[in-house]
Amino acid sequence: MILLSLILAAAPPILLEPDAGTAHRLHPRRVTASSFLENGWNKHAQNYLPLYVADDDPATAWVEGAKGTGVGEAIEWWGPELTRAKSFRVFLRNGYQKTDKLYRANARPKAVKLEPLVQGETGPRTTGTAVEVELKDVLGWQEVPLPVPGKVQGVRLTLVSTYPGTSYDDTCLSDLRVYVEGEDPYKAELETAAFEQVRSYAYERKMAAARNDTQAKLEWAPRYKTEDLLIQKNNDKQQTALYQTERTPTKWLALVPAKDSYKAELARAKAVAELFDRANLNRDGDKSEARAKWARVRSALLRPQKAAASSALSSMEDPGLMRVAGLLHLADASFFEADATQAQMRAKIASTRKAEARALSSCINQCEADRKGRTLTESEEICDCADQCMGCMDDRETSLSTRSQQLKHQLTGGEFVQGTLAQPTAFLRGLSEENGARESWINFRQTLVTYSGEKADTVLVFGNKDAEDGGEPVYVHVLDWSEAGGKAKLTSITTFIVGLESVRVLRYRPVTSA
Template identity: 60%
Template sequence: MILLSLILAAAPPVLLEPDAGGAHRLHPRRVVASSFLENGWNKHAQNYLPLYIADDDPATAWVEGARGRGEGEALEWWGPELSRAKTYRLFIRNGFQKSGKLFRANARPRKVKLEPLVQGETGPQVTGKALETELRDVLGWQEVRLPVPNKVHGVRLTIASTYPGTSYDDTSISDLRVYVEGEDPYKPEAEAVAFEQVRAFALERKQAAARGGSGSKLEWAPRYTKETLLTLERSYDDYEPPRGMTYAAGLFSSVPVKDSYKSALERAKKVAELFDRANLDYQGQDSEARAKWTRVKPAQLKAQTASARTALAAMEHDGLARISGLLHLGDASFFEADASQARLQAAIAKSNKTEKLRHQSTGGDFLLGSLARPTAFLRGTSALSGSRESWYAFRQTLVTYAGDKADVVLTNDTRDIINRDAIALRIHVIEWGETNGKATPKAITSFLVSESRIQVLRYRPATRA
């Protein structure tokens, strides 16, 4: 049990623009809310989703969607994992600040509780001391300083009381900026990428609303909720791979069969077997993908990634969101690439950046089937990981298709194998439906499997509050 002490803070001053001094700005990797408003004005859900607190635009806002004025509703902001943090400096644009008229018409948070968060094995966990403060009922920015433990991943804001609106009970927050004071190395490139994802999402939603819908074949529900179907802990030392079975297939052979996910598990096992044959960790003829598949260059709608990250904010791992632009073949194209590795091998011999180039040579994009109608796609990419220390990690993503839509997505992260208790292998089985004439994932069954832990989760579109 985590015991919390509560700090009461004075009302924050009002600022025209945030001034964080030497603190570093962080951008969210995901934003989750207990509810959001959906109504006839919210066409294509462009205005009221949680991620809009991060787009630096007062004309958009998170608006809670519960009955009444939203006391008890909460917003979770998740940023990079820090290990040497000291203070979060939070800048809040309270209420719906698109205009003075809308600011007064909608309810605004009055007292809020702020709690530092870490991502635990079973979900978000509060860490350190909570802080309760009263926000001013004015336009502009307000700063709140939240002391945090060294290890922190995010912050939860809970509405405790509100200022009433003149016309509506809906309580709004236009923007939340997070800066950090601490000793973690700052990575401006990573923060720039995270902010670009937010901006891309905001732009895509506004353009979709203006033209009456997105031009893509796939439409995400605004938000998906998570249901836990199975959690099984086991000793790492007790796990013994079945004889004659390869890596992924061996792990999935240990998943207990239950009626609630039996058919999805059967599909997942088939993809695990395919991955073991195509695995890019193998070289030459040992990898079916290298030996027999076509090396390609894919093109996808970038906006899908931002939309997927927002819709799947409840999914802690971003592997499915990263590949979201390739989930519907109507949104993707594949072009044959030069299969020769001669230039990369020559570069490795001449360069002192051997490790990075070796990963580039190991990875790549491979297609099974025709360019127009593939049955599987495999991507291997390397990325610089770590906060205090950095190393190159290798991620593989395998997508199998049934017709023009993805059937199953597998991700395997080599970096996670460094921690033997972490989940490296994930398989997502997708069930499709239709919304507004477009394909929509109506259920995603996710299998997270390691030697010491098995989890089966199901994600479905959130129902309206």
């Protein structure tokens, strides 16, 4: 039985600028919505997208796209995974605050419901206690405190009622900020990077509108809707079998049951999985076909597509496809031979390891001197000085750098193409990323794109996180295309997601109107 609770909060105060005190600001990794407005004024979706609640610009806004005032429509803000949170302080800039005239002309949220979110393997899940509050109908910022459980990743805002607009029924929300109070280590550099992604996204969309996007070969639909073809939750026996099975795309895709609705796409997914198993950059040296036989390259995006893809595929959980959006059509990208810097990178790794060894020795000596002659804490009893210096006590600010590990991944990874630079048949990228909030790890994520002519046929995304939960799911996207008016369009994306807890097959199709 699921118990739902709801707090009815008092009307929030009006603020010229948010004052969050000691709380830390978080920035979204993605923002999705049940709908957004699409019309002739918004041809390039530069103003009305969900992500614009995070750009700190009152001249942009999320505008819901349902008929009427949009009561029941919702927007979801997804940030970093937290494990020791206590509360969110949510600040809202209600309505379309570009000008006072536009603010009054459009509808504004009146009563809203805020719900904490976590990401389950089968989709978003609400957690903790929901808060319902009536916003004031004024310009400026308003704060809504939201208690959250320790484990939380996002917040959903649902429109319960609205203030009517003088000219339009469309309900607008200019900005939504989230600050957190809790005990998770705050990583300012990661939050700054996330905000820069939002700003880059906004800039790219505005540039697309200015140049009318006439040159890009790939034309994205405004958004795509999701159809569930298969949702199979794995029982304990199936999870045990998966956990004991070598985690390769080929072996995990073999667990997807065959169905007529995606039979052809599954065959294509299995074909790219077999290619990946041969090219996998986790293989030592030349045992990787990519490292042994393919060309090491640098990719160049002639016409960036990430912003348009992020907008169109805002409902898609896996960001891997969006990261290579500019490479899906070869007319929008090109490849160049990479500089031969392997020897230099190996030398850099060696010198970095020496520096880290010196730092470790110094840290251990300091730790032992500090512990001498006193009673050890419970944590110190568990972690000796060497372990403490390597981060055993979860203090990321004092643990040693993993720079040499990152450099090693860079040497192992990179970008490779099969075939010629002008007409590749496959592209493989291996990229190291730091993941986690309280716990951090280096995740080496690989993305393989196969081509049929100039168009991408499949995209496989494979992360390496080794964890008790079995690691990340394996994602394979199978793409189908059409052409009209000199533009290539994605008519469907069939996505296979195989994880420890579930096996899912989803199909994304374009929606041309709200």
